[in-house]
Amino acid sequence: MRPAPRWTAPLAAAAISATGVTALPAHAAALSAPAAPSAAAALSAPAAHAAEVRPETFDVVVQRDVKVRMDDGVTLYADVYRPAHGGKAAPGRFPVIVSQTPYNKAVPGASMSSEYLVKRGYVQVVMDVRGTGGSPGKWQAMSPREQRDGKNLVEWASSHSRPWSNGKVGLYGASYGGLNQILTAAQHPKGLKAIFPVVPLGDAYRDVVGSGGQVDLGFMPLWLGGVAGLSIVPPTYSGSDPSAAARVIREHLGNIGEFQISMLVNALSGGDKAFDGPFYRQRSPINVVDKVNVPTFVVGGEFDIFQRGEPMLYQRLARRGVPAKFLYGPWTHLQAGGGALGMGVPGTVTQPGPQLPELMLRWYDRYLRGTADPAMDRRAPVTYYENGSGKWPTATQWPPTGTTYRALRLGGNAVAGRSAGTLGGASSGGPDHAPWTPLSGLCTRSTSQWTAGIAGLFSTTPCGDDQSANDRNGLVYDVPVKAPLRLAGPVSAHLNVSSAAKDGQLTVRLEDVAPNGKTTQLTAGWQVLSLRKLDKKRSVTKNGLIVQPWHPYTKASTAPMPRNRPVPVDVEIFPVAGVVQPGHTLRVSVQTADFPHLIAPIPQLIDSVGAGLKIWHDAAHPSWVALPVQR
Template sequence: MTTRRFARLLSLFASFALVGGMLTFTSASAVTTWKPRGEQYPNTVVEKDVAIPMSDGVILRGDVVRPADADGKAIAKRLPVIVTITAYNKTALGSAGGLGGTPADYLVKRGYVQLTVDARGTGSSEGIWRAFDARENKDGGEVMTWAHSSKRPWSNGITGMSGPSYMGISQLWAAAANPPGLKAIFPQVPGADVYRDVVASGGQLDVGFIPLWLGLVTATGLIPPSVGASDPQSAMTELLNHLTGAGTFTVPLLVQALGGGEPAYDGDFYKERSVKNVIDKVKVPAFFVSGEYDLFQRGTPLLFENLNKRKIPTKLVIGPWDHLQASGGTGFDKAGYGSLAQVQLRWFDHYLKGKDDARLNSDIANLTYYEQGTGKWARDSKWIGSSLEGAKLKVSGSSATGGAPGGITSGARVDGTSDIYPIPVQGLCTRSANQWTAGIPNLLLASLPCFSDNQYNDKLGAVFSSKPLAKAVTLQGPINARLYTSSIGGDGMLSVAIEDEAPDGTVSRLSGGWQVISHRALDKTKSRYLDNVLIQPFHPFTKAAQKKLAAGEVAPIDVEIFPTRAKILPGHKLRISVQAFDVPHLLPSLPDLLGVLTVMTVHSSAKYPSTINFPSVGALPTVK
């Protein structure tokens, strides 16, 4: 037994001894005996559009929800304050479905104050919205300092933060400023790296979600501010600012990106807006929620890992959810800890109210995740821990569009080439289409077969598949498809789905990844390796690093497949699908449009050793 293997076993034994067997699968009813406390107050009362001055003179506005007695009179008591900063117009947020998170009344009736603030240039707030620019990010810390102040008659000086998506990202920017009084946060589905997580995964532009999102913020910003009746001059100023933001930021941003300008590449614009660059400054306990099919499937685990490594109290629950489901807490109770609102209560009661909760860390694991393939929930202490091993499987043989698949094996490979044709409907009816439109299709067409069975879409590209497995293969974390590729036109995009094929032929899409060939440059210093196996490539995605293939050139293209946890059971097949498009998710900028309408070829041989690299849970069994 190697020293490394012995160390892994020792670490695993210690984990069982310390936490009573994390790494074991649990049922929803067997995890915790904690019971949520009841309401303290029968009603709530709202003070709307309270002015919150920023250091540059801009006025943000927030709604203050306080507990009230049976007559609707506010309770005259200083209480902990939960803050939510939104770009979706706090007045309209209550009608936004899951995007708004859990209702405020649950916590307020149990002794909290809720402060919901319109971000700069949105809703009833002054200023021009520029989507997490430096000034907006500074606002977060200033809002928390304002809520902490003894000048607020309803605040006891202790604060927390909550909310999903944009509101989750806002929490991290605010926490990075280390404002006084902030004790804990609860970010659902936050992103870490704006460019790689969502804007241009693999180097093409997200045309499914980003225009929808920009349109949502712009449209809700043009709703006449609710402050108009009491302060018409301020309301007019705000509305004009919002119009200015649409004309000077939102529209030009889309035009520049589609035109192949600066926003089409990674750089200072995205660095300013990516919380991964300030996450080291976050020092307060954080409870993360993520989804297997979420927009920020890639980024949220990275944020959790950062705090987890720095031993800051942090939790992460990853469920089988898209963006709207994870934002609204749909099915959260199946993780075994109660509803999302109940867990928020427990979290804030402990860290904001100082309530003793000796079982918090034993009841709720650092990491709780849903395992695709078995439908079970598991508990662990780390996302990429010592129980994982870097593993490789070989891509073997040839695959033809609509024809027989090539192979995936741990044994001897068969030489082969597989042509990938650009068919602009690839991806159209898949789980990816639902994921990258934030889960909206699932609201309308939840029973659509192609959301749960990828076999129909896969006929439009190349497929590589193992033989039925004799033993289960379990993977956890990010995955890298290293595919040696040539291209007639020198460019193109590889869209790769990793899948589980059941004995009846049903194909479950576990996760996906994308990579533009001309953006193949690899930054090894920022890439992630496990046992010297590249599991998460990092590409610069800059204009300077962009380079097309020469005629006849074959190069390794590392395709980052977003992280997941899955077990492919005995009798099932592990497979990948390779295509040239993923619509309506991604499209190239206009200057690159003709470049993607080309035939690519994936090569498999001793000279061109294409592989699938991933963290394997335990030693990888033989895969034929």
């Protein structure tokens, strides 16, 4: 048994209080997240501000369905956007921006095209990845063959055989178009000079597919279904080559059952896709990012579906001295990536002005055109939004220098539905019973975050920015804050847990409770009890604490819970960036589900039904939360 580390952060002087939970009506509708601030403040900081951004000097012409031959003989289809004058392509060679999309290059709002860049002297090549849009084949989601296609495409675009290319290539895109930048750059294609991944995936399993060991019901069916639907939209060459278009549609349609539906059924039934393994590892940019050597600007969202992996990707690049920057804002997936996907989503990084495109332009100008940009060079490596203050601090690293991890111990006697638990005192009281509440999570920020922000676009319910109703479904542990408490970095919880069932799940939320009772989720984490096995060598330890636990999540690592006997469970809580102001309360909230974000595969569900959990925090079974406190 590990001893509970002592709590020595500025909260030590704060009185431990049983702050009441404000009861609000539960809502069963889709939930909204608070409107995201613009990135204007982040981009106008002294180190980030540049001279006037270049105005547009060209029109745009598009050559549709250009055939690009891969090294296995398969021909994929791309659209080529070229700078133009008077409706005709401008003569000469230009740097090239390459984008790869599974969302059909012909679909407005999903093409990843950027006329902003083309009008300023870049050629852009947008290709449907294999098995999507107009490209033949079977889509297998970031498969090794698709990754090889990315290398082929860059080398095709950088070739002197392209009369419009000067041989220098940058990669562009968001989400899938961000993660495949890293997978492509890791292969060192000829001509590649810089990348700008927006909201990219890091670890396919841990970031999104199986967060904590359950299946992501909020995003995965939505995403797989979206790719399936867009893949059977008739190609733009249907009129000129109807037989080829018909063959491609039949091929794509057949693949829906073979890949998308098969993958979901396998995961939900407890098959190999419910666990981490080679399938996910070979599709995870974090496993190849150490091979990326070109300058990389990572844009992430603090409430993005890839909230966990984005800072990790930046850390690995910066650790090796690769020229890298990291912008981390208070955005969901669509809010951060909508502009780069080609969507006009209200509240995105590009609203009210085109800050993100300007930043991209400067990055590409710096590394593709060789344009001097001292302000970009001086820009702090890390810029992040501080929830709770509205400020955009800068830092030389992530987490920021001076961050110290401290443990807040659970105490008191928490009871579901009211606050009686405490944080920061001695390990005492308990065990506390968290009831089995399978629909817990519906009235939280999770619903908006894990539907990529879509739920927030269609809802005005208050749940997205007030978690107080949901907190009644579980246990809460509070400590009042008397001095500003700044947090930046990953969080973890070490909890001693028992159950009468073989399995179960922990959802742990870190929250900021205002004096009026409004409860704002800062971040959250999840852990399936049967997958609690910890790999200490791969876990991150700071100040004697495991601050980023690493679980294998393999079928072989599964171990049923011992009946009614407490065992330690380490929960990885995704990164936080915020300040809890004086007069507010820091809260740790614990529930047994996070629906509709996560759902248990059927075998796991059978082993969990009806059984609640007990959280132990006495002297023999201490429990705590490790926080990244800024000095």
